[in-house]
Amino acid sequence: MPKTEVILIHNVVGLGGESDQVKVATGYARNFLIPHGLAIPLSHGNKRRLEVLRQRRAERETKDLNAMAELGKSLSKVTLTITMKTGDDGKMFGSVTAGTIADALKTQLEVSLDKKKIHLEKAIHALGEYEVALNLHPEVKSAFKLVVKSANPLPEVPAAPAAEAPKTEKRSRFGRKPAADAPAEKNA
Secondary structure: OOEEEEEEOOOEOOOEOOOOEEEEEHHHHHHHHOOOOOEEEOOHHHHHHHHHHHHHHHHHHHHHHHHHHHHHHHHOOOEEEEEEOEOOOOOEOOOEOHHHHHHHHHHHHOOOOOHHHEEOOOOEOOOEEEEEEEEEEOOEEEEEEEEEEEOOOOOOOOOOOOOOOOOOOOOOOOOOOOOOOOOOOOOO
């Protein structure tokens, strides 16, 4: 199968990033990449354009890295509170997922963050405090504190005075009272 070299103009999943020079099947380049504006054929004129694309990509990546590092520093100082509905025993209805946390960040702190950047081992199913890890950039890792509270207050158990419990009669498993003066049966 003949191969041709192209210069990618945009990131293509599984193939490469902007300004990468890649070898692909001729039909793939001719029928998909070039018509959709994802790549340009490799030629002498386009090689000069390659340097401009590389410079633009480097500037964008540096800008993204700096923005994510700054976001990571500011989020590490934040405590996010999420309220969930609970039952009378304090057990949550539902769970807190990465999507729930991303929505809470957007509403409470006005920070738009993709839920894929929030790392949870598993969904949170209990009330309490948690440390949530963030993978903001391949080179930027951060974490923040998450507090999961109950939307409805838990009922308080009144402290009753220590009263003696009423004595109950002991009965056998058949519902009869044991005979106090009956001799114990011996199994011989």
